[in-house]
Amino acid sequence: MSLHTTARPSRFPQHLSTKAVLGALGLSLSLIAGSALAQSEPSPPPAAPMQQGGPMGQGMQHGMPHGHEKAWKHHGMDRTMQRMLDRVHATPEQRERIRGFQKSAMEHNRPLMEQMHDLTQQRMQLLAAPNIDFGALENLRSKQMAVADQISKTMTQTQYEVALVLTPAQRQQIAHMLQERMRHGAKPGDHGDTGHGPMNHGMGGAQ
Structure with a gap:
């Protein structure tokens, strides 16, 4: 695959x-094992908030695909993936190839x-106008969906390429870790080896 620009x-x-991109890339490890645990809530790109906590901000995010926008709020995603690769004993060669894909x-x-x-900026301007043009909003939604x-x-x-780098046993280990994370209901930012770390969301970028 040629993705260079x-x-x-x-x-x-x-x-x-x-x-934002790292957050999206980090979802690869959650899907490598064929598990749908980390993508159980697909949705179109939501509208951007007019202002934090404002009346039009309810249910609205940053115009990013669901899940991607979480990366705007969380830090240390690279360490998350590093820990996962450590636990499946990924080789230096595997880590290097994964970094290249990312x-x-x-x-x-x-x-x-x-x-x-x-x-998103255009949507905010439309929502701030004296008269809101629903047709224009719908047109923007379609454009956002196309970009998403x-x-x-x-x-x-990228998920497919990373999956090919890992062995079947490593993919099974990752699937088991994700299932444990979901079973224990761990929250983002938690740390630990069994059900209490940030691997619940599978978001990160390899070091």
């Missing part, structure tokens, strides 16, 4: 876009993240 100045804040996908998706950001679909396709390809 020509580097260009980013209009999307570097620290935010990187975290880097390639990040480069490919960065322009798409910028598009999502721009569409492109991001999802890249993520699926």
